[in-house]
Amino acid sequence: MKFIDSHCHLAMDSFSEDRDEVIKRFFNEGGIALLSVSTNIDEFYLNKKLCEKYSNIYTSLGWHPHDAKVFGKREEDFLKQVAEKRLINAIGEIGLDFYYDNSPREEQIRAFEIQLKIAKKYNLPVIIHTRDADKETAAVLRKHKGIKGVIHCFTSGEEFFNEAVKLDYYISFSGIITFPKADDLRKLVKKAPIDRVFFETDSPYLSPVPFRGKRNEPLRVKHTIEKAAEVKGMDISTLSNIANQNFFNLFGKNNL
Numbered sequence: 001m002k003f004i005d006s007h008c009h010l011a012m013d014s015f016s017e018d019r020d021e022v023i024k025r026f027f028n029e030g031g032i033a034l035l036s037v038s039t040n041i042d043e044f045y046l047n048k049k050l051c052e053k054y055s056n057i058y059t060s061l062g063w064h065p066h067d068a069k070v071f072g073k074r075e076e077d078f079l080k081q082v083a084e085k086r087l088i089n090a091i092g093e094i095g096l097d098f099y100y101d102n103s104p105r106e107e108q109i110r111a112f113e114i115q116l117k118i119a120k121k122y123n124l125p126v127i128i129h130t131r132d133a134d135k136e137t138a139a140v141l142r143k144h145k146g147i148k149g150v151i152h153c154f155t156s157g158e159e160f161f162n163e164a165v166k167l168d169y170y171i172s173f174s175g176i177i178t179f180p181k182a183d184d185l186r187k188l189v190k191k192a193p194i195d196r197v198f199f200e201t202d203s204p205y206l207s208p209v210p211f212r213g214k215r216n217e218p219l220r221v222k223h224t225i226e227k228a229a230e231v232k233g234m235d236i237s238t239l240s241n242i243a244n245q246n247f248f249n250l251f252g253k254n255n256l
């Protein structure tokens with residue numbers, strides 16, 4: 001089985017002791033690509049090094065809604081520069097998080113819209129984070145049409161799911177689909193059009209069953225794909241191959 005982790009955070013401190021081992025484990029056991037998200041300038045530089053060292057690592061840069069309040073002119077200019085130089089494969093994660101409200105909502109919408117405009121200008125896909133803000137996120141995405149992207153770590157309801165598919169976004173499912181209480185989410189996994197889905201770990205967060213509570217790592221995306229295949233009544237390798245193709249359709253073949 002060949003698989004991709006479409007979203008992880010390898011630049012975070014939780015990987016500082018064994019980052020290379022984690023990456024090697026992933027590529028040695030069937031991983032063919034992963035996307036390590038940068039949520040600030042320091043993380044971008046660390047991920048850039050990983051991209052230079054390993055040929056199938058992708059990276060992105062974007063200010064998370066939690067950090068919208070620190071997204072100023074300097075950050076905006078930096079993002080434009082790396083987008084223009086094609087040093088990133090995507091912009092994100094960006095979006096709205098009205099669950100934690102770590103940044104004021106107006107600030108979140110402001111940072112989200114500026115970054116969407118940059119994505120459009122430089123023709124880069126976006127990675128969307130949304131929590132407790134389905135309506136507002138959908139409204140912003142409707143306003144900025146003509147951008148490709150993925151709703152990462154999908155946990156929203158059916159209405160937003162339909163809206164996202166209609167707007168031509170991909171849906172990325174995380175280890176949450178293996179959690180016992182996630183029946184509603186599994187219904188959406190079942191229903192998800194096969195040409196729209198792929199999978200992620202969101203490492204170091206969200207370890208799937210049977211590793212809950214432990215630091216997550218890209219290799220564990222296998223467990224999420226396994227669960228999705230079970231739910232959809234499909235062969236695991238078939239599903240994984242289709243998901244890999246979807247990932248490449250969105251992010252392109254890597255030539256960083």
Ligand SMILES: [Zn+2]
Pocket residue numbers: 007008009037093202
């Ligand atoms: Zn993330």
